[in-house]
Amino acid sequence: MESFDERCYELLKQVPKGKVTTYKAIAEALGTKAYRAVGGAMNRNPYAPKVPCHRVVNVDGSLGGFAFGQAEKVARLKAEGVEVEQGKIKAFKERLYDAFQ
């Protein structure tokens, strides 16, 4: 039985490059409402390069937090082609991915 955290990572790995998802989407995909627990899993994320934690944002398209600082999060997103402005994802709805299997 995988822990709650590991299931978050598995879902996150399904998010294609250039797209983003939300803490809520992940929690709901796991059948729970522990939005904050999802963020906690990312914060303690032991799979730093493997799991694309930077592709997870708030439900309104704002960046949310990041263990290495928001600036780093923006840089990584931009490196994947995701444009960010004023702490929010541009064309958020178009880049949003929540079709988890």
Added chain:
DNA sequence: CGGTTGACCAAGT
């Protein structure tokens, strides 16, 4: 095992 904390969310002020 109880209380605190948190990379959240929604609604109210």
Added chain:
DNA sequence: GACTTGGCCAACC
């Protein structure tokens, strides 16, 4: 538009 409040639930001490 910014700030406060209440609620949710897993991890941590």
